[in-house]
Amino acid sequence: MLSEKMTEALNGQINKEMYSAYLYMDMSAHCTYEGLGGFANWFMVQYQEEMSHAMKIYDYINEQGGKVVLHAIEKPPGNFGTPLEMFEATLKHEQFITKSIHELVDLAYEEKDYATQIFLQWFVTEQIEEEANDNELIAKLKLVGNDGNGIFMLDRELETRTFTPPAGEE
Numbered sequence: 001m002l003s004e005k006m007t008e009a010l011n012g013q014i015n016k017e018m019y020s021a022y023l024y025m026d027m028s029a030h031c032t033y034e035g036l037g038g039f040a041n042w043f044m045v046q047y048q049e050e051m052s053h054a055m056k057i058y059d060y061i062n063e064q065g066g067k068v069v070l071h072a073i074e075k076p077p078g079n080f081g082t083p084l085e086m087f088e089a090t091l092k093h094e095q096f097i098t099k100s101i102h103e104l105v106d107l108a109y110e111e112k113d114y115a116t117q118i119f120l121q122w123f124v125t126e127q128i129e130e131e132a133n134d135n136e137l138i139a140k141l142k143l144v145g146n147d148g149n150g151i152f153m154l155d156r157e158l159e160t161r162t163f164t165p166p167a168g169e170e
């Protein structure tokens with residue numbers, strides 16, 4: 001059983017995950033337009049991951065007998081710049097999401113909501129991976145700099161990324 005406050009906070013997180021999906025979908029379109037098919041693929045996989053995060057919370061609220069309430073999704077900024085700038089923006093966004101997840105964990109502890117504490121552990125771990133992926137790509141993009149060949153090679157590497165649904169969502 002979820003408290004009203006916890007339900008509202010989880011519904012807020014669904015919206016943040018949906019916005020994340022929307023943001024990465026837009027970044028993917030930007031990369032496609034710029035001729036960077038591998039980067040576009042990476043962001044489209046990221047879009048799928050974010051949709052699965054939103055659905056994980058959606059299912060959890062339903063399972064706990066809470067009411068899912070969907071909010072309007074904000075428009076992404078649309079002007080994304082270079083691949084390095086895109087990944088720096090991605091990292092900044094993920095740090096914001098990590099903070100939001102940690103606030104949910106704080107609330108679950110405050111409320112002695114043991115089920116939600118356990119549920120959120122998956123997201124805490126996932127955020128470590130999300131930030132690590134972004135940091136790795138930022139480091140590679142800094143190494144490559146403005147070298148067209150390097151960007152081309154990285155684009156080919158990112159082409160290979162595939163979406164694996166989280167356990168329980170296959």
Ligand code: FEO
Pocket residue numbers: 017020049050053094097130
């Ligand atoms: Fe669902 Fe990228 O945080």
